[in-house]
Amino acid sequence: MLERLLTQPVTIHRRTMGGTNADGNPTATYVLVHTIGRIDQVTTDDRAGGDRRVTGWRLYLAPDVTVTGGDRVESGGVIFEIEGDPWLAYTPRGPHHWEVELRQVTP
Numbered sequence: 001m002l003e004r005l006l007t008q009p010v011t012i013h014r015r016t017m018g019g020t021n022a023d024g025n026p027t028a029t030y031v032l033v034h035t036i037g038r039i040d041q042v043t044t045d046d047r048a049g050g051d052r053r054v055t056g057w058r059l060y061l062a063p064d065v066t067v068t069g070g071d072r073v074e075s076g077g078v079i080f081e082i083e084g085d086p087w088l089a090y091t092p093r094g095p096h097h098w099e100v101e102l103r104q105v106t107p
Helices: none
Strands: 008-020 026-047 052-061 072-075 078-082 087-091 094-106
Antiparallel strands (some): 008 072, 026 052, 052 094, 072 078, 078 094
């Protein structure tokens, strides 16, 4: 049944330290991991007198997908930041799905 709910194309931007800048210092690069998931809006909040809006989202992924708190997520042209650590939900049969809290900040 989980497979029927995971229908949105999702790209995980996995941060790696692989490049160097002009001074020879390490810089971050991103490896793109394409998968299928589901993203639902869970909260929205106006901050600073309405000058900016912060929206909370939850991403659901299959248990065999690798996702970490340092990754970013993109879906539908929108890039989300991961809030905290992803949570792997279990059933008595084993891992069932990932739940990942996301944040979208709109200036």
